[in-house]
Amino acid sequence: MQFEMRLAEYGILIHILIEIWQRRSKEKNFRRNGGELLKHHRVRIFTEVELAKATNNYDTSNKLGEGGFGSVYMGRIAGDTVFAVKKPKDVHKSLIKGDFQHELEIVMQINHKNVVKLHGICLETRIPLLVYEYISNGTLFQHIHQNASTIMNSWKKRLGIATEVALALEYMHSCAEPPIIHGDIKSVNILLDQNYSVKVSDFGTSVLISPERSHVLANEIQGTLGYIDPEYLTTGLITIKSDVYSFGVVLVELLTGKKPTSFITKSGESINIIHYFISSMKDKTLSDVINFEDASEDEIERIEMVAEIAVKCLDQNSARRPAMREVAEQLARINRELDGSIVEENKEETETEVDEENLYSHTTSTTSKMSQHGTSGSLF
Incomplete structure (x- = not known):
């Protein structure tokens, strides 16, 4: 009985130690990825937990695309806001990290209606996750x-x-x-x-x-x-x-x-x-x-x-x-x-249709009057 209790205590202790290690690791990644500087910019900072939940732990059914850098997943926050999470591969971490930080540096300077917008970033992972607006109609x-x-x-x-x-x-x-x-x-x-x-x-x-x-x-x-x-x-x-x-x-x-x-x-x-x-x-x-x-x-x-x-x-x-x-x-x-x-063409078509309607209306009216006077046959 005592052995089982000690085993349970060890399990709890290990769990606490893992949580402490994970928290410190996230804080270290946050600082190393420039979090102290970036949190003062007009860009939303997401937590790793938030993005995992929003993408259903990066379920394959939410995958939008894949490339040499990694994959893009669709995510939802509060069931309403839809966005795309760019998640890097685990291979060649130092190289990919450089690529992602470089991309982050670029997109944070862009503000144009015909360029996809950066919604936010996650800095708690070893390589930052980039969160873009979700574009619904594909490529x-x-x-x-x-x-x-x-x-x-x-x-x-x-x-x-x-x-x-x-x-x-x-x-x-x-x-x-x-x-x-x-x-x-x-x-x-x-x-x-x-x-x-x-x-x-x-x-x-x-x-x-x-x-x-x-x-x-x-x-x-x-x-x-x-x-x-x-x-x-x-x-x-x-x-x-x-x-x-x-x-x-x-x-x-x-x-x-x-x-x-x-x-x-x-x-x-x-x-x-x-x-x-x-x-x-x-x-x-x-x-x-x-x-x-x-x-x-x-x-x-x-x-x-x-x-x-x-x-x-x-x-x-x-x-x-x-x-x-x-x-x-x-x-x-x-x-x-x-x-x-196109406007001119549509205008001409509309005018033609109106002329035809007027002609039809005039013809119908004249025929009706002639009928009332006992006249029949072609107008011409």
Whole structure:
């Protein structure tokens, strides 16, 4: 009996010691992750327990996505607020910790409607957990290539999405202090909210640059095959023009509905879609790569303008590529013109319908009067 009591006491003591160790470990991680400084910023500090409960202990049913860094989980607080928790893998902890702290440094400086917002952080874990706003409509990649999305049937919506991505990049390059190179612009990192507005995400490979510098020499080439700036690949120098090239690839993806790594066979030769797109612009055979079947004449004209912008962004020489501010301005103007032409078209259709209704009303009235006077037959 005494032995059992002593065993129970030892069990309680061990439990208390574990709790003390865990609390001290969390406090140590909090300090090491810069908690004392960060708690004075306008960012919510979550506890490890809060996030575990909100994600049902990171249950697989709540997993939104997975990458080399780790996984993203959906979480709920008080049953109402939905958010996304970026949880790193346990491997290569020192490297991943550096990546997460770097991403945290980047996203805390960003405030733009077309960039995913950081809701908070958890500093009690060895590697911080990042808590982002939850974007409900998935990625642009899914809408183009997987969902057969109805929004992709609208050229106006496609061009609107392109414009919003351009505005987000313009902000990062021209308005953020210091300027930010995203470093991995691709359709997977472009999220769409409930209104199908753009939210650019994933700043794990982003770079802060000082105003007096035009480039950064990367320790290793990072990015995604098909979207990477070829000049960055050969020199190791990443610049804001590297983002411009990647944006050009996204434009081609939006216009053609093809993945940037796909190939098209022409005259028995397989040609990468990007090269095929550029050559079709030079040969004035854009209809070979873009389906204009559902486009109006005004839309075709605007699509060709956007295609010209894409080709400029895809220039092999980064110095000849336009700045994102110029690209954003051009796309915004094209959208305004397209909106104007649609309004005018709808106005003409409405006027035609009104004229037809008036004609029908006049005809009916005249026929009725003629009937009352004993007249029948055609008015004409």
